[in-house]
Amino acid sequence: MYVYNMPYAERKQLCDVLDQNNKWEELGGIHMKFDLITIKKLRNEVVKGNSPTDELLNLWGHLNHTMLELFMLLSRMKHYQAMLIIKDLVDTKYHTLIKGYTNNTEPVNHIPRENFDKSEKKILNLPKIAVQQHSETRDYNESVQMPDIGNLLRPTTRNSKMSTGSNISCVTESAGAIPQIPYDDLKAATNNWDDANILGAGGFGKVFKGTWKCTEVAIKRIEQKENNPEWESVQIKQTITELHCLNAYRHDNILPLYGYSISGHHPCLVYQYMAGGSLEERLKIKDPTKMLTWPKRLKIAIGTARGLQFLHTAGEKGLVHGDIKSANILLDPCDIPRIGDFGLAREGPRQDYTRISKIQGTPPYLPRDFLVSKKFSTKVDTYSFGVVLFELATSMRAASRKEPKKVIYLRDYVFNYEGDVMELKEKLLEGFDEYYLALIDIGKQCVSDKPRLRPEMSLVYEKLSQILKN
Numbered sequence: 001m002y003v004y005n006m007p008y009a010e011r012k013q014l015c016d017v018l019d020q021n022n023k024w025e026e027l028g029g030i031h032m033k034f035d036l037i038t039i040k041k042l043r044n045e046v047v048k049g050n051s052p053t054d055e056l057l058n059l060w061g062h063l064n065h066t067m068l069e070l071f072m073l074l075s076r077m078k079h080y081q082a083m084l085i086i087k088d089l090v091d092t093k094y095h096t097l098i099k100g101y102t103n104n105t106e107p108v109n110h111i112p113r114e115n116f117d118k119s120e121k122k123i124l125n126l127p128k129i130a131v132q133q134h135s136e137t138r139d140y141n142e143s144v145q146m147p148d149i150g151n152l153l154r155p156t157t158r159n160s161k162m163s164t165g166s167n168i169s170c171v172t173e174s175a176g177a178i179p180q181i182p183y184d185d186l187k188a189a190t191n192n193w194d195d196a197n198i199l200g201a202g203g204f205g206k207v208f209k210g211t212w213k214c215t216e217v218a219i220k221r222i223e224q225k226e227n228n229p230e231w232e233s234v235q236i237k238q239t240i241t242e243l244h245c246l247n248a249y250r251h252d253n254i255l256p257l258y259g260y261s262i263s264g265h266h267p268c269l270v271y272q273y274m275a276g277g278s279l280e281e282r283l284k285i286k287d288p289t290k291m292l293t294w295p296k297r298l299k300i301a302i303g304t305a306r307g308l309q310f311l312h313t314a315g316e317k318g319l320v321h322g323d324i325k326s327a328n329i330l331l332d333p334c335d336i337p338r339i340g341d342f343g344l345a346r347e348g349p350r351q352d353y354t355r356i357s358k359i360q361g362t363p364p365y366l367p368r369d370f371l372v373s374k375k376f377s378t379k380v381d382t383y384s385f386g387v388v389l390f391e392l393a394t395s396m397r398a399a400s401r402k403e404p405k406k407v408i409y410l411r412d413y414v415f416n417y418e419g420d421v422m423e424l425k426e427k428l429l430e431g432f433d434e435y436y437l438a439l440i441d442i443g444k445q446c447v448s449d450k451p452r453l454r455p456e457m458s459l460v461y462e463k464l465s466q467i468l469k470n
């Protein structure tokens with residue numbers, strides 16, 4: 001992992017720790033070997049209310065240094081507290097460099113005992129949390145934020161908002177060439193956030209339709225929950241990830257981001273307007289004259305697979321989306337799919353897996369092996385995509401309540417169905433049995449129990465395209 005890809009939570013905590021007692025000066029001057037003029041410039045960041053460590057990491061990160069290199073420099077400094085913060089971003093074999101740290105014992109002297117214990121407990125509890133989310137009140141098809149981020153963060157009021165110095169630099173850096181839009185422009189574009197313009201709502205806020213610069217746009221207005229710094233940190237981190245990914249990965253099947261705004265009351269992301277709505281909504285339609293036809297369903301599957309194989313193989317490391325579901329597949333006026341919502345995406349590794357410390361995503365779309373082992377790889381996306389194929393074939397929801405206390409996942413229902421699989425075909429759409437059977441068959445391969453049995457998305461794309469050609 002490159003330093004510029006360091007997740008927000010770790011970066012924030014590292015900055016807090018290295019800003020203390022000006023430890024960043026030792027890191028930047030002695031170990032990263034920046035000259036005195038640069039160090040002096042960085043000192044000025046303190047005066048501006050910014051984090052000098054954050055700026056230092058920007059400078060050094062731009063030189064394509066990796067997290068392992070940073071870990072090694074911190075090891076030379078014997079700064080074990082800082083090493084602990086980023087340990088999950090480097091291979092476990094290097095953890096022995098942290099003095100007093102083993103897998104089973106807590107490190108001495110450095111992180112307050114209270115924090116460390118909490119983090120262990122939450123990590124062990126994560127799969128359980130995923131199950132507990134299936135309460136009476138929630139929609140099982142929503143993504144959940146497994147709440148393990150808070151113990152990594154100790155936000156201060158000064159730094160907890162999107163508009164603070166270090167956040168602004170993170171946001172603008174991630175956005176690259178994507179333009180910043182004045183908040184008032186967006187207010188005008190939506191007729192002062194008129195409710196009549198609401199397209200939908202997600203976990204982070206509402207999405208409005210608007211007209212900006214003579215162009216139809218969808219504006220996600222991120223609504224911060226008062227007095228909930230943990231939630232705020234999750235939002236900021238995911239917004240930065242979304243900006244970074246949509247800036248770096250552009251493709252016909254990826255939702256284009258036109259701009260962003262951090263100058264107003266709410267941070268906003270401005271996307272191309274998708275007149276076809278989300279695939280999730282379109283699959284709910286029960287009027288046969290308006291429903292997505294079988295050829296369209298197959299083409300949506302092919303387009304989504306095309307976008308995913310691009311993400312998995314583009315750039316040096318590839319990108320895993322991490323939240324593939326019908327709600328995150330948007331359709332343009334010709335029903336061409338565009339993958340959106342990159343807040344949970346992570347870069348690489350292409351061949352293998354990364355063991356992550358926090359599980360996030362939408363439970364009915366996540367494989368059990370990931371929930372248990374936290375091994376994050378392209379095969380997590382393959383599995384989620386398989387569930388989408390089942391949705392396309394059956395028009396059923398990824399999770400539904402069959403009995404008062406029993407939630408059934410579509411994956412398990414279809415995968416383990418013992419009767420004639422034709423019984424599960426969307427009944428309102430006739431013909432095209434070969435398309436339906438291909439969606440089920442390829443879907444089953446994608447949702448195999450074992451990650452190694454799930455095909456890579458490039459193969460899935462080929463298989464689906466072949467059906468259309470036959």
Ligand SMILES: Nc1ncnc2c1ncn2[C@@H]1O[C@H](COP(=O)(O)OP(=O)(O)OP(=O)(O)O)[C@@H](O)[C@H]1O
Nearest residue numbers: 143199200201202203207218271272273274278327
């Ligand atoms: N670019 C767009 N064009 C048209 N409609 C959109 C666009 N982006 C989002 N929407 C609509 O807004 C809804 C909410 O989107 P959002 O990404 O906030 O939430 P979600 O993906 O449904 O939920 P969550 O992110 O919490 O899992 C979508 O379901 C869709 O109907």
